Amino acid sequence: MSVERAQHLIAKRLAEGLNELEGQELERLLEAHPMLEKEEEWMAKVWEKTDHQGSWTPDSEMAWTKVKGKITPSIELPSKKRGLGMNLIKIAAAAIILVGLAFVLRTTFQKNSTPSVYTNLEKAPEIMDMTDGSQILLSSKAQITFFPAVKEERKVRLEGQAFFDVEKNAEKPFIIETAEARIRVLGTSFDVHSENQQTVVSVTEGVVEVSSLDSREKIRLVAGENTIVGVGMELVKENETKFSFEEYNDLLSFSDLPLTEVFERLEWAYAYEFVWDSDKLNSCSLTGNFADKEINEVINILRSALSIESHQIAGKQVILSGGFCQ
Amino acid sequence: MKDYSAYSDSEIWSLLAAGEEEALAHIFHKYYPGLCRIAYRMTGDTQASEDLGQEVYVDLWKKRQRLHIQTSIQGYLRKALSNRTLNYIRDQKIRSVGDAKILAISSKEPNAQELMQSEDLQKRINEAILELPDRCRLIFILSRYQKMTYSEIAGNLDISPKTVENQVAKALRLLRNSLGPIVGCLLIILFHMIAP
Numbered sequence: 287m288s289v290e291r292a293q294h295l296i297a298k299r300l301a302e303g304l305n306e307l308e309g310q311e312l313e314r315l316l317e318a319h320p321m322l323e324k325e326e327e328w329m330a331k332v333w334e335k336t337d338h339q340g341s342w343t344p345d346s347e348m349a350w351t352k353v354k355g356k357i358t359p360s361i362e363l364p365s366k367k368r369g370l371g372m373n374l375i376k377i378a379a380a381a382i383i384l385v386g387l388a389f390v391l392r393t394t395f396q397k398n399s400t401p402s403v404y405t406n407l408e409k410a411p412e413i414m415d416m417t418d419g420s421q422i423l424l425s426s427k428a429q430i431t432f433f434p435a436v437k438e439e440r441k442v443r444l445e446g447q448a449f450f451d452v453e454k455n456a457e458k459p460f461i462i463e464t465a466e467a468r469i470r471v472l473g474t475s476f477d478v479h480s481e482n483q484q485t486v487v488s489v490t491e492g493v494v495e496v497s498s499l500d501s502r503e504k505i506r507l508v509a510g511e512n513t514i515v516g517v518g519m520e521l522v523k524e525n526e527t528k529f530s531f532e533e534y535n536d537l538l539s540f541s542d543l544p545l546t547e548v549f550e551r552l553e554w555a556y557a558y559e560f561v562w563d564s565d566k567l568n569s570c571s572l573t574g575n576f577a578d579k580e581i582n583e584v585i586n587i588l589r590s591a592l593s594i595e596s597h598q599i600a601g602k603q604v605i606l607s608g609g610f611c612q
Numbered sequence: 613m614k615d616y617s618a619y620s621d622s623e624i625w626s627l628l629a630a631g632e633e634e635a636l637a638h639i640f641h642k643y644y645p646g647l648c649r650i651a652y653r654m655t656g657d658t659q660a661s662e663d664l665g666q667e668v669y670v671d672l673w674k675k676r677q678r679l680h681i682q683t684s685i686q687g688y689l690r691k692a693l694s695n696r697t698l699n700y701i702r703d704q705k706i707r708s709v710g711d712a713k714i715l716a717i718s719s720k721e722p723n724a725q726e727l728m729q730s731e732d733l734q735k736r737i738n739e740a741i742l743e744l745p746d747r748c749r750l751i752f753i754l755s756r757y758q759k760m761t762y763s764e765i766a767g768n769l770d771i772s773p774k775t776v777e778n779q780v781a782k783a784l785r786l787l788r789n790s791l792g793p794i795v796g797c798l799l800i801i802l803f804h805m806i807a808p
Contacts, residue, residue, distance in 0.1 A: 297780055297781035300784070302755070350641065
């Protein structure tokens with residue numbers, strides 16, 4: 287017998303209730319030791335006071351938004367984003383490159399969920415890893431929308447520019463739709479370039495099926511072939527690819543690269559078109575690394591390297607005046 | 613929008629496993645505030661409590677396809693939350709802060725009768741709950757605030773009902789003792805003097 291035993295029984299009576307034997311034991315203790323009544327009163331008071339839950343209630347709506355933000359990527363979408371500076375080398379066997387100022391892509395990965403939209407607000411391209419193993423290199427300002435699965439397909443819509451590395455999966459084809467074209471990946475590596483209401487698809491590896499949304503015409507492209515899709519245009523195969531896959535491995539780092547190609551890569555990465563008025567620049571080559579640089583830094587480097595007199599940014603154009611190279 | 617409240621727990625488990633996000637939303641809104649309150653009682657920190665509550669759901673979603681659960685959803689969530697919270701507390705080592713608080717409280721040595729009437733009592737009890745040993749505190753919280761029975765708590769934490777009973781009683785005794793040290797001591801002395 288002890289105070290502890292009495293406290294134990296009182297606590298149990300408060301929290302859970304006592305069985306008959308325990309009740310009798312407590313009664314005997316209380317009768318035998320009147321001082322315990324004070325203890326009982328204390329315990330009851332404490333018990334009563336602990337009932338106070340406090341007025342705090344979490345904001346479930348806001349919390350749910352946070353949780354939703356965390357779970358959505360892990361199911362269907364990019365699980366992480368990285369800067370371009372890292373390793374494009376990882377971009378493996380199957381790659382699609384989509385380039386354009388205003389074009390639309392669609393792919394389907396999600397089930398039972400509303401479309402989710404991601405916009406690259408950074409000033410440099412971002413790599414997004416997707417759970418199916420595919421990767422998207424999303425250029426600055428580009429927006430990608432992932433749609434709920436309709437069939438067993440992976441499908442996205444994209445506005446702006448992007449580079450896709452598609453993991454081969456025969457059971458779940460990767461579908462890309464632009465405003466002009468629908469592109470079906472059959473396990474491959476290729477570029478899609480869409481701008482000014484045209485989509486250019488250039489295949490560097492494997493097989494790609496391209497259909498025109500306008501004419502419903504369909505064409506198959508293999509490595510080394512490209513085609514242009516647009517309203518009122520016939521689909522024609524051409525033998526030229528704009529970029530090789532290897533060039534994308536090191537997109538913004540180059541050595542003695544003709545300036546026109548440098549501009550092409552910068553346009554791709556920054557979503558700005560470069561325009562210049564000096565013919566002297568046409569024969570120039572550049573060595574440099576623009577990875578992780580913002581557009582203004584890029585312009586400053588170009589200005590000093592090429593002795594450019596002035597520049598102007600007009601909408602999506604960077605206009606360079608003057609300039610030459612030694 | 614489906615009426616998820618009409619679904620049984622096992623049906624909701626299946627929907628979750630199938631990737632139905634609305635099912636997660638349903639159990640989130642239903643249980644999240646309660647889970648946060650457990651964590652809050654455990655940590656005394658609203659932000660940490662919300663983080664812990666959210667992590668439970670994110671984690672559940674991540675492994676939804678691997679889960680083969682027989683227990684109720686609420687039971688699973690409470691258990692997940694409890695473990696996560698205990699780990700959090702261990703990691704944060706908030707006990708050291710707690711010990712400092714205990715010292716501060718005891719050094720005041722208030723008159724028990726005054727304290728009993730005092731407006732301060734509520735605050736002191738809330739603080740004293742945070743000073744309980746972690747596992748003891750968790751069991752007390754589940755009993756007191758989640759209104760769980762001893763056997764439910766025992767099932768949830770994989771311990772015996774007897775342990776639950778001991779821990780709840782221990783919690784209440786510690787709370788009571790921390791609030792009335794003078795009377796408590798006096799009582800024990802008197803008790804031993806008069807005890808046969």
